[in-house]
Amino acid sequence: MQPLAIIVMSMLMSITYGIAHDQITARLCLEYFTVFHPQVFPGPVEDPTVIALVWGVLATWWVGLILGAGLAIAARAGSKPKRTVGELAKPVATLMLAAAAAAVAAGMVGHFAARLGWVYVAGIWAERIPAEQHIWFLTDLWAHNASYAVGFLGGLLLMRRVWRSRDPHSQSGNTAHNEL
Numbered sequence: 008m009q010p011l012a013i014i015v016m017s018m019l020m021s022i023t024y025g026i027a028h029d030q031i032t033a034r035l036c037l038e039y040f041t042v043f044h045p046q047v048f049p050g051p052v053e054d055p056t057v058i059a060l061v062w063g064v065l066a067t068w069w070v071g072l073i074l075g076a077g078l079a080i081a082a083r084a085g086s087k088p089k090r091t092v093g094e095l096a097k098p099v100a101t102l103m104l105a106a107a108a109a110a111v112a113a114g115m116v117g118h119f120a121a122r123l124g125w126v127y128v129a130g131i132w133a134e135r136i137p138a139e140q141h142i143w144f145l146t147d148l149w150a151h152n153a154s155y156a157v158g159f160l161g162g163l164l165l166m167r168r169v170w171r172s173r174d175p176h177s178q179s180g181n182t183a184h185n186e187l
Contacts, residue, residue, distance in 0.1 A: 010083050012092040014075030017099055021071030021158075024103040026063030028110060032150055033059040036143035038136045039151075043144070070155075074099070074162045081166040087173035090187075095169065098187045102161045109157040110150040117149025118142060 033040055033055035040058045047065065052058060082090035120126045121142040128141040136144050172187050
C-alpha cells in the first residue's frame with residue numbers, strides 16, 4: 008500500500024504545483040496556453056482560471072506519476088529499511104518549492120532578456136502570438152521550462168537520495184534510519 012500512497016502523494020503535489028504555477032502564468036500570457044499549446048477545450052475558452060486549472064492538471068499529473076513511481080522504488084524496493092510516504096512528503100514539497108523558485112528566477116531572466124532584445128519570438132509563433140504579448144510569452148516559456156528542468160533533475164536527485172538514505176552502512180553516522 009505504501010508504494011501506491013507515495014505515487015498518489017507525488018501526483019497530488021505535482022498537480023497542486025502545476026495549478027498554482029499556471030494560475031500565475033496564464034495571467035501573464037494567456038496565449039502561452041491558447042496558441043502555443045494544443046486545443047483541449049471543445050470551444051474557445053478565455054478564462055485564465057479555467058485554463059490554468061485544466062493545464063495545471065494535464066501538464067503535471069504524469070510528472071507526479073513518474074516521480075512517485077521512482078520514489079516508490081527508491082523508498083521501498085529490496086531488503087533495506089523502507090521509507091514511508093510520510094517521510095517523503097517534506098522532500099517532495101521542498102522539490103516543488105525549488106521548482107517554483109527556479110520558475111520565478113528563470114521567468115525574470117527570460118522577461119528581461121526579451122525586453123533587451125536578447126531573445127525573441129520567431130517563426131510561426133511570432134505570427135500567431137500578438138506582438139504585445141511576446142515578452143510575456145517568453146517569460147512564461149522560461150518559467151515553465153525551468154520548472155520542468157528542476158522537477159526532472161531534482162526528482163532524479165531525490166530518488167538517489169532516498170535510495171542512499173536507506174543504506175544502514177552509509178557514512179552519515181545514523182545506521183538505523185538516515186535523514187532525508
